[in-house]
Amino acid sequence: MIAVVDYGVGNLFSLASSLKALGLESVVTADRKIVEKCDRVILPGVGAFPDAMAKLEGAGLKDFLVAQAAEKPFLGICLGMQMLFDRSFEYGETRGLGLVEGEIAPLAGAARGLKIPHMGWNSLHFTKQDELFKYNKEGDYVYFVHSFYATGCESSLTAVTDYGVRVTAAVRSGKVFGTQFHPEKSGAAGLKMLKAFSEVV
Amino acid sequence: MLAKRIIPCLDVKDGRVVKGTNFTGLRDVEDPVALAERYGACGADELVFYDITASAEGRKLFTDILRRVAERLFIPLTVGGGINSLDDFDAVLKCGADKVSVNSGAVKDPSLIKAAAKKYGDQCVVLSMDVKRVSGRYEVFAKGGRERTGIEAGAWARFGEEHGAGEIVLNSIDTDGVKGGFDIEMLADVTGGLHIPVVASGGAGCIKDFVELFKNTDADAGLGASVFHFGTVGIAELKRELKRNGTEVRL
Numbered sequence: 454m455i456a457v458v459d460y461g462v463g464n465l466f467s468l469a470s471s472l473k474a475l476g477l478e479s480v481v482t483a484d485r486k487i488v489e490k491c492d493r494v495i496l497p498g499v500g501a502f503p504d505a506m507a508k509l510e511g512a513g514l515k516d517f518l519v520a521q522a523a524e525k526p527f528l529g530i531c532l533g534m535q536m537l538f539d540r541s542f543e544y545g546e547t548r549g550l551g552l553v554e555g556e557i558a559p560l561a562g563a564a565r566g567l568k569i570p571h572m573g574w575n576s577l578h579f580t581k582q583d584e585l586f587k588y589n590k591e592g593d594y595v596y597f598v599h600s601f602y603a604t605g606c607e608s609s610l611t612a613v614t615d616y617g618v619r620v621t622a623a624v625r626s627g628k629v630f631g632t633q634f635h636p637e638k639s640g641a642a643g644l645k646m647l648k649a650f651s652e653v654v
Numbered sequence: 655m656l657a658k659r660i661i662p663c664l665d666v667k668d669g670r671v672v673k674g675t676n677f678t679g680l681r682d683v684e685d686p687v688a689l690a691e692r693y694g695a696c697g698a699d700e701l702v703f704y705d706i707t708a709s710a711e712g713r714k715l716f717t718d719i720l721r722r723v724a725e726r727l728f729i730p731l732t733v734g735g736g737i738n739s740l741d742d743f744d745a746v747l748k749c750g751a752d753k754v755s756v757n758s759g760a761v762k763d764p765s766l767i768k769a770a771a772k773k774y775g776d777q778c779v780v781l782s783m784d785v786k787r788v789s790g791r792y793e794v795f796a797k798g799g800r801e802r803t804g805i806e807a808g809a810w811a812r813f814g815e816e817h818g819a820g821e822i823v824l825n826s827i828d829t830d831g832v833k834g835g836f837d838i839e840m841l842a843d844v845t846g847g848l849h850i851p852v853v854a855s856g857g858a859g860c861i862k863d864f865v866e867l868f869k870n871t872d873a874d875a876g877l878g879a880s881v882f883h884f885g886t887v888g889i890a891e892l893k894r895e896l897k898r899n900g901t902e903v904r905l
Contacts, residue, residue, distance in 0.1 A: 466750040470725045500775045570777050570820055572851050573874060574657040574699055574904045594657060594904035596730060598752075598777040598820075615655055638730050638752065640694065 455479040455651065456491035458533075460512045462500045468530070471637040475644060477651050483512050493525050493650070494518070498532030502541040502557065502601070505532055506549065515550065522552050526653040527629045528585075531599060534624070534631030543601050553626045555606030563602070563618040570600045575614040575634075577622055583611040584653055585623065585630050588645035595622070595632075595639040602633065628653070657904045658868050658896065659699035659875035660889055661732075661853065662882040664689060667706045669715035671883075690723045693882075697889045698729065699904060702755070702877065705735030706798075717749045724750020734782055738762065743770050747778070755780040755823060758796040761803050764813065771818025779821075780853075781814035783807060785844060786827040792844055799827045807844045815850050822848060823877065825855040833859025836867045836876065845873075853877050861887055861895050868901040 455472060457465055459481045472479040479495075480487060488494060496518065498505050509515050521527065522537075529537045538549045541557035549557070561569050574594040579586060597614070603621040612623035614634075624631045630650065636643035665672040670684040686703070693701055703723065705716045713736070724731060733746040734755030743754050754774075760766050760781060771779045784799045785792050785807040792807035811822050824845055826837030836857045845852045851874040854867055858878040864887075867876050881887050893903045 464747055464750065464752065466721075466724055466748075467728070467752070470750070471728055474726070474728070499777070568849055568851055568874070570850075571656070572777060572821065573659055576655065576657070576904075598730075600776070637728060640729050644728060 454491045456488040456494045457481045458488065458494060458496050458514065458518065459483045460505070460508045460514060462498055462505050462508060462532070464499065465497055468495065468497055468637040471644060471647055475648050475651070477647070483514065485514070485517050488517075488521060491525075493653070494521055494527045495650075496527070496529045496533035496536065498530065498536060500532060502532065502535060502543040502549075503545065503547045505536060506547055509536070519550055519552060522550070522629050523627075525628060526650065527552075528650050529629070529631040530637070531633060531635055534633055535601065535603060537624070537629060537631045538603055538606070541601065552629045553606060553609050553624050553631060555603050555609070555624075557601045558604050560600055560602050560616075560618070560620070567617050570598055571602075571616050571620065572598045574639075575616060575620075577612045577614055579612050581611045583623070583625055585625065585646055585649050586612065587649050589642055593642040595634040595636070595642055597622075597634045599633060655902045656874075657699070657902045658873075659853075660697070660864070660892060660903070661700045661702055661875050661877040662693050662698050662889070663702040663704055663855075663877050663879045664883075665704050665706050665879065666716055666719065668709075668712045669719055672706065686719050687722045687726065690727050693889070694727050694729050697893055697905070699875070700730045700732060701727065702732045702734060703751075705733070707736075717745060720746060720749035720751060732780060734780070739766070740769055740773060743774060743778075747774065753778055753780050753821070755782045757782040757784065758798075760814070761794065761796045761805065764817070767814055767819055768817040771820070776818045776820035779819050780823055781811070781819035781821070782823040782825065783810060784825050784827055785840060787840075792840060795827060799830075811844055811848060815848055819850065821851045821853060823853040823855055826857060829857030830855075832857055833881070835859065835863040836871075836873075838866065838870050841871045841873055851875070859886070861892050864892055864896060865899045865901070868896065869899065
């Protein structure tokens with residue numbers, strides 16, 4: 454059973470539907486007792502970093518999820534990936550979950566002339582072999598929608614994409630995985646990753 | 655490299671797709687769910703569902719369908735038509751939409767753009783504009799292109815960007831339905847200075863029109879309705895042809 458953490462941000466419908474289409478059982482919940490019983494956790498997220506962290510804390514989930522991430526496979530998606538990091542500079546400086554080393558910076562400052570948000574399908578370049586991508590191939594297209602990106606995370610980097618600047622696409626640290634893109638919106642390529650995540654031991 | 659997007663748009667009325675389609679092997683070509691799945695499988699990069707129903711019952715049918723589509727579609731889904739308030743945003747987002755397109759609703763109440771962007775994020779708010787040449791300038795029209803607003807299109811696009819729209823759809827009334835190609839001139843003039851993604855709409859009649867669009871403008875996506883529904887252009891074939899012409903696409 455996969456727990457999809459529901460802390461009041463974003464559209465969890467697509468993610469739950471993707472898992473269902475793969476024949477995977479999942480539960481959308483904010484209940485710690487239920488999350489504890491699940492064998493893996495997905496932290497989704499859409500919106501702004503400070504607001505999402507405040508909601509996570511407000512729901513009493515912040516420290517709990519940090520502890521969960523040490524015990525079982527844990528996947529952060531989009532803003533959920535960004536929240537895995539030490540801190541973000543979106544609307545001032547906000548501390549994250551500190552599960553992955555690095556920080557979240559604006560794309561706007563990274564290069565001139567970029568259209569922001571980075572929105573659409575971009576191709577992946579794998580910087581490291583990772584079991585999350587065991588069914589994917591180099592150059593697979595996935596769907597991105599974001600205005601901030603992760604930096605200073607060389608040691609955990611598993612995939613990047615080219616948007617005039619090199620953008621962190623995926624990271625991994627121990628059992629903790631993160632994707633800046635949306636696997637649940639990335640067609641067949643994304644479904645393969647969710648399947649691979651369900652098989653991580 | 656970011657791929658250029660190809661986006662079919664489905665007009666839905668009372669729970670059925672309005673414009674005819676030419677997909678073979680589909681028993682019910684007016685069933686939005688079957689069509690959406692077919693488009694997802696053949697390489698569409700995103701789908702737009704446009705509700706052209708006026709009645710409350712039709713609206714309910716529409717949101718039911720959205721939910722069923724979102725359950726089976728694993729590419730981004732944009733919803734438009736009759737979006738006038740944050741409640742309207744809320745209703746379609748809850749049914750699985752990823753982005754919401756506002757048009758006349760934003761003309762009537764421009765503060766809706768900022769309010770929606772603040773609540774749901776810039777990436778969620780698409781400003782769709784119907785534009786027509788009127789005595790030498792580009793003017794925004796409302797109510798499905800029937801009503802003049804007096805608003806200059808370039809200024810409206812910039813207003814949208816400044817107030818949090820994450821994307822602009824520019825539909826040229828002048829080329830819409832003519833099938834003589836996208837309105838390259840209007841695109842350059844109205845959206846040239848923007849820093850957010852731009853979707854070109856209106857005028858696609860053949861593969862060459864998309865090739866010209868991406869060759870001659872900075873548009874991020876091309877949107878089409880009947881050109882896809884009637885099978886004039888197959889999406890897989892279109893994308894192969896774009897790639898052959900040096901345009902980055904997802905194959």
